[in-house]
Amino acid sequence: MVDQQQDFLVLTAVSNCLKRRGQVKTTGPLAAYTSSSRVETVKKRKQLDEHLASPAVIVEQVPHSHLLSYSGLACEQTHTDDHLLTTVEGSESGDEETMETLVAAETLLNMDSPDSLSLDQQHYTQLYVPSLGDAITSPVTHQLMVSVEDIVGALSQPQWVTLQRESVAEQPKKKKRGKKSKRPESPTPDITFKRGKYSKGNTLYLWQFLIELLQDRQACPRYIKWTNRNAGIFKLVNSKAVARLWGKHKNKPDMNYETMGRALRYYYQRGILNKVEGQRLVYQFASLPKDMVFISGDEDQEDQGNHEDDEDVPEESPPSSDQSLDDLASYEHSFPPPPPSSRPGYQRSRQTSSTPATAQRHQPGPKSESRSPAQRRTVLRPLGGSLIQQQHLPIVSAEMLRTLQNVQSLQTGQHGSVFRTAQLLGSMCERQAATAEQTTGQIVTLQLLPVTCPVKQGKLEVKTEEDPDSGLTRE
DNA sequence: GGTCGGAACT
DNA sequence: GAGTTCCGAC
Numbered sequence: 412m413v414d415q416q417q418d419f420l421v422l423t424a425v426s427n428c429l430k431r432r433g434q435v436k437t438t439g440p441l442a443a444y445t446s447s448s449r450v451e452t453v454k455k456r457k458q459l460d461e462h463l464a465s466p467a468v469i470v471e472q473v474p475h476s477h478l479l480s481y482s483g484l485a486c487e488q489t490h491t492d493d494h495l496l497t498t499v500e501g502s503e504s505g506d507e508e509t510m511e512t513l514v515a516a517e518t519l520l521n522m523d524s525p526d527s528l529s530l531d532q533q534h535y536t537q538l539y540v541p542s543l544g545d546a547i548t549s550p551v552t553h554q555l556m557v558s559v560e561d562i563v564g565a566l567s568q569p570q571w572v573t574l575q576r577e578s579v580a581e582q583p584k585k586k587k588r589g590k591k592s593k594r595p596e597s598p599t600p601d602i603t604f605k606r607g608k609y610s611k612g613n614t615l616y617l618w619q620f621l622i623e624l625l626q627d628r629q630a631c632p633r634y635i636k637w638t639n640r641n642a643g644i645f646k647l648v649n650s651k652a653v654a655r656l657w658g659k660h661k662n663k664p665d666m667n668y669e670t671m672g673r674a675l676r677y678y679y680q681r682g683i684l685n686k687v688e689g690q691r692l693v694y695q696f697a698s699l700p701k702d703m704v705f706i707s708g709d710e711d712q713e714d715q716g717n718h719e720d721d722e723d724v725p726e727e728s729p730p731s732s733d734q735s736l737d738d739l740a741s742y743e744h745s746f747p748p749p750p751p752s753s754r755p756g757y758q759r760s761r762q763t764s765s766t767p768a769t770a771q772r773h774q775p776g777p778k779s780e781s782r783s784p785a786q787r788r789t790v791l792r793p794l795g796g797s798l799i800q801q802q803h804l805p806i807v808s809a810e811m812l813r814t815l816q817n818v819q820s821l822q823t824g825q826h827g828s829v830f831r832t833a834q835l836l837g838s839m840c841e842r843q844a845a846t847a848e849q850t851t852g853q854i855v856t857l858q859l860l861p862v863t864c865p866v867k868q869g870k871l872e873v874k875t876e877e878d879p880d881s882g883l884t885r886e
Numbered sequence: 887g888g889t890c891g892g893a894a895c896t
Numbered sequence: 897g898a899g900t901t902c903c904g905a906c
Contacts, residue, residue, distance in 0.1 A: 616898075650888085663900070668888085674899050676890065691888055889906080896900070 617674050618683050618696070620657055621645070626704045630656070638687075640705050643696035650692050 615623065624630040625637060625645055634649040634656075647653050650668040658666020675694060678684035687693040 661899080666900085670900060670902090672889075673891085673901080677899075679890095686889080891905100892903085894901085894903105896898100 615660065617657065617671070618678060620660055621653075622696075622700070622703070624653065624656070626706065628706050631706050637705065638690075638693060640703075643699045644687055645694060645696070646690070647692040647694070 621635065624635045630653075631637070632648060634647070634652045636646055636648050638644045638646045647668070650672075654666050654668040654671040657671050658664060663670075675684055676686075679686060682697050685695040685697060687695050
């Protein structure tokens with residue numbers, strides 16, 4: 412039984428990892444066991460014990476299953492389908508309101524569903540180590556585009572990077588007319604989030620929302636896109652659509668770009684955003700989470716400082732800014748939000764999180780508070796050491812590796828079964844890398860493949876499957 | 887139509 | 897506190 416539970420320790424983490432990556436669903440006792448609900452942990456462990464004799468986990472590819480995680484729904488496809496059939500409420504007349512009836516928008520906006528996990532919860536993997544007696548909440552790193560080396564290095568690196576200001580932004584900002592703002596500076600949040608900060612309501616701040624969109628293949632680059640991802644510069648390709656989505660998220664049906672833009676402008680004062688002058692609808696994050704997921708082809712080719720990472724061709728031609736909001740309809744109909752594992756900025760250590768602004772405070776340079784427009788120019792450092800991998804090659808989740816690290820830190824004698832499992836998984840990753848390197852001739856990051864992990868009598872069997880995306884075949 | 891920031895408001 | 901709404905000016 413101990414071995415079984417230890418295997419579950421690994422399987423739980425693996426399952427969580429895969430679910431966040433949107434590649435799997437879990438059913439059976441493990442699905443419950445891997446719930447992030449701490450309250451239910453003990454109860455579910457009992458369920459686990461009762462079901463250990465039966466096949467404990469089914470891991471399989473689920474199209475768009477990450478949408479479930481994104482919206483905090485249970486990882487059941489049937490549930491998904493039901494949800495996808497839901498019609499967004501508040502349909503209004505007029506062409507611009509077409510999007511209001513779109514299904515996927517609600518999915519996006521269900522990010523703050525009361526049923527959804529808090530961001531904190533989503534980013535913690537709960538490991539139950541029977542021999543330790545208590546549930547251990549292990550901070551996990553969600554990093555989709557990373558190399559193994561980067562992952563290792565990341566564990567001791569700051570979670571936010573301060574972004575460089577483009578040269579165009581070095582121009583002194585024109586002095587605004589009128590009096591100096593008497594509005595008190597809202598204190599820039601500290602670099603460390605208190606756990607549970609987002610648990611109430613799960614409402615995203617606007618900057619978080621934008622980052623979410625920038626990591627969503629359906630929104631980026633269609634409605635919002637990077638124009639220079641290394642500098643954190645993005646453009647609201649379809650400002651109306653973005654504002655509409657924001658309004659939907661905030662339950663403000665009258666939201667428009669003018670209003671949303673005011674909120675964005677307040678970010679100037681707080682050092683969260685900069686305006687890229689001379690370019691309409693173009694803003695810059697003062698800093699970005701290091702676990703940003705950059706969607707392939709979401710960056711303007713002409714604006715890239717570094718083209719090494721741009722072998723990807725945009726999947727779709729970016730629309731014009733005045734693109735009909737009907738386009739948003741197609742987006743929302745097909746909207747598959749990114750898996751939680753790719754959620755930005757919320758790379759939680761045990762009790763920390765951060766806003767871009769707060770991260771900046773930890774960088775050399777002017778304080779983010781009370782900065783003059785000229786002071787807003789962010790002191791940049793290159794992102795060469797970033798976790799963000801420059802090439803979009805097969806990857807392995809950092810969470811997975813973290814899990815392996817956690818497992819491997821255990822005592823061999825006490826957790827032999829866990830060790831064996833970790834070794835098995837580790838060797839699987841190595842084989843993936845070797846195969847990929849042979850195929851591409853490049854240094855390759857690892858991608859965790861969909862795996863089938865039936866538990867039989869306390870032993871883990873891992874079968875890899877062909878990865879339909881990479882074209883690489885594994886044993 | 888985008889941008890800006892003050893002011894009052896939620 | 898973090899926007900939202902409205903506004904006049906550019």
